[in-house]
Amino acid sequence: MLCLRLAESMLQGMFNALKVFHGAFCNALLPNHKPFLSGNYAEPARSSNAKGALRETDGTRFVTETNVIIGGGVAGATAALALSRAGRPVDLYERSSSASHKICGEFLSREVSANMRSLGVDPARLGARPINRVRLVHGNRSVDEPLPFPALALSRKVLDEALLEHARACGVNVIRGKAARRIEQLDDGSLEVSFGSDGSTKARTVFLATGKHDLRGVKRAATGPQRGYVALKMYYRFNKKKTEYLRWVTELIFLKECYLGLMLVEDDQVNFCFVISEARFAEAGGTWDGVLQQFSRESAYVAAYLAGAEPLLDRPIAISSIPYGFVHSPSDSDPLGLWRLGDQIAVIPSFTGDGMGIATCSAVLAAKMFLEGATSREFHHHFSGVVRRQMRVSKPLNGMLFRHTISQNAIIWLASLFPTSVRTIARLTRVPEKAMCGLD
Numbered sequence: 001m002l003c004l005r006l007a008e009s010m011l012q013g014m015f016n017a018l019k020v021f022h023g024a025f026c027n028a029l030l031p032n033h034k035p036f037l038s039g040n041y042a043e044p045a046r047s048s049n050a051k052g053a054l055r056e057t058d059g060t061r062f063v064t065e066t067n068v069i070i071g072g073g074v075a076g077a078t079a080a081l082a083l084s085r086a087g088r089p090v091d092l093y094e095r096s097s098s099a100s101h102k103i104c105g106e107f108l109s110r111e112v113s114a115n116m117r118s119l120g121v122d123p124a125r126l127g128a129r130p131i132n133r134v135r136l137v138h139g140n141r142s143v144d145e146p147l148p149f150p151a152l153a154l155s156r157k158v159l160d161e162a163l164l165e166h167a168r169a170c171g172v173n174v175i176r177g178k179a180a181r182r183i184e185q186l187d188d189g190s191l192e193v194s195f196g197s198d199g200s201t202k203a204r205t206v207f208l209a210t211g212k213h214d215l216r217g218v219k220r221a222a223t224g225p226q227r228g229y230v231a232l233k234m235y236y237r238f239n240k241k242k243t244e245y246l247r248w249v250t251e252l253i254f255l256k257e258c259y260l261g262l263m264l265v266e267d268d269q270v271n272f273c274f275v276i277s278e279a280r281f282a283e284a285g286g287t288w289d290g291v292l293q294q295f296s297r298e299s300a301y302v303a304a305y306l307a308g309a310e311p312l313l314d315r316p317i318a319i320s321s322i323p324y325g326f327v328h329s330p331s332d333s334d335p336l337g338l339w340r341l342g343d344q345i346a347v348i349p350s351f352t353g354d355g356m357g358i359a360t361c362s363a364v365l366a367a368k369m370f371l372e373g374a375t376s377r378e379f380h381h382h383f384s385g386v387v388r389r390q391m392r393v394s395k396p397l398n399g400m401l402f403r404h405t406i407s408q409n410a411i412i413w414l415a416s417l418f419p420t421s422v423r424t425i426a427r428l429t430r431v432p433e434k435a436m437c438g439l440d
């Protein structure tokens with residue numbers, strides 16, 4: 001019975017992936033007859049960006065023409081740069097007061113790097129390491145394949161800080177150390193962002209780019225996505241031999257209800273980041289040391305990596321309740337003038353390494369549509385179509401990676417039998433190239 005269920009879920013996953021592959025193939029043959037930035041949007045434009053009307057100042061509350069961005073990660077900083085480049089005044093609020101680490105595998109796809117460069121921040125100059133291969137490992141089997149595109153690896157601490165610094169240099173008003181608590185639409189149509197005891201601000205347009213953190217009043221819907229995962233991360237220094245073994249490669253190791261990513265970032269630090277089911281994390285005592293001990297018992301390969309590895313952070317960083325597969329569905333109850341970006345609009349499974357692709361694409365696209373007079377609802381509606389294909393492919397695969405050792409084995413087996421499937425999956429789980437508009 002169990003075997004039947006396993007086979008059924010694996011077949012379902014493969015069937016979905018094939019359906020999308022078929023869809024992508026057909027789309028490639030069809031003429032693209034609906035340019036997404038035509039300016040012809042279905043809904044009547046509310047012209048949230050039109051010049052005019054703003055007056056009121058009362059203590060900490062004020063109404064302003066300035067565009068407000070909440071969150072200074074990849075999505076927020078990219079949107080800030082895109083808007084300021086178009087001459088718009090921007091206030092960006094970032095809760096951290098200085099550069100900090102983030103949970104992320106730190107794989108920058110070609111499109112993300114290109115977008116960063118067009119914004120004026122070159123990851124290679126910041127010390128990013130080049131990546132051109134992917135290695136999948138399960139038990140004593142592995143598959144090592146070239147990526148279909150060149151990629152880079154750079155820590156988010158360095159990247160995000162460089163983006164914010166550059167935004168500041170380009171005239172964005174970057175306000176650090178201020179965390180938004182709540183967003184509310186007022187009767188006059190404006191949005192009030194409350195910073196708790198730090199006051200509040202009002203604006204007609206707010207770009208919400210707080211990543212995994214939901215704000216009261218504008219929480220992401222809880223239905224649909226796959227939840228129940230925890231992610232943890234540490235940087236290590238490996239010896240020369242192991243460091244060289246990782247050069248040029250992004251490595252994904254499949255363990256029980258877990259996948260672990262390893263990659264070299266700047267200064268040859270090893271990004272060691274994994275996603276694990278909450279159940280397995282609890283089984284390991286809910287601690288970093290407990291999990292690593294279990295990994296070492298389960299896999300001699302991981303044990304060999306960890307032997308003699310020097311941790312580079314005082315303690316690991318962690319997040320929980322990642323809503324994999326979440327895509328914001330626009331509805332009439334959405335506050336007008338609130339534009340969701342990055343993880344606030346869609347959360348792709350981590351194994352794809354394309355969260356930053358979604359973050360930059362959503363930010364650039366939102367800025368463009370906003371400047372063209374579209375509404376936030378039109379943007380949300382359009383963007384849910386942009387990410388549909390990559391979600392359809394990555395969600396069932398994500399389920400297979402976590403659910404059973406058998407399905408992990410099957411993935412390695414299929415990848416070694418059909419090596420091009422690795423490249424196909426890598427391509428299909430990326431934001432489609434035609435949507436990945438850079439800045440002019």
Ligand SMILES: Cc1cc2nc3c(=O)[nH]c(=O)nc-3n(C[C@H](O)[C@H](O)[C@H](O)COP(=O)(O)OP(=O)(O)OC[C@H]3O[C@@H](n4cnc5c(N)ncnc54)[C@H](O)[C@@H]3O)c2cc1C
Pocket residue numbers: 070071072073074075076093094095096102103104105106107108109178179180181209210211212213215231232273274275322341342343344350352353354355356357359
């Ligand atoms: C385990 C794991 C591995 C991943 N690996 C990769 C990878 O290799 N490659 C990839 O492209 N993507 C990866 N991702 C996804 C990627 O990290 C995210 O999709 C991306 O960071 C989203 O960018 P963002 O700007 O929306 O959010 P974030 O990068 O999270 O930025 C949000 C910002 O908002 C700030 N903020 C939060 N709340 C508030 C508040 N209330 N007020 C003010 N500021 C606030 C935060 O401090 C932060 O700076 C991974 C994700 C996980 C969980």
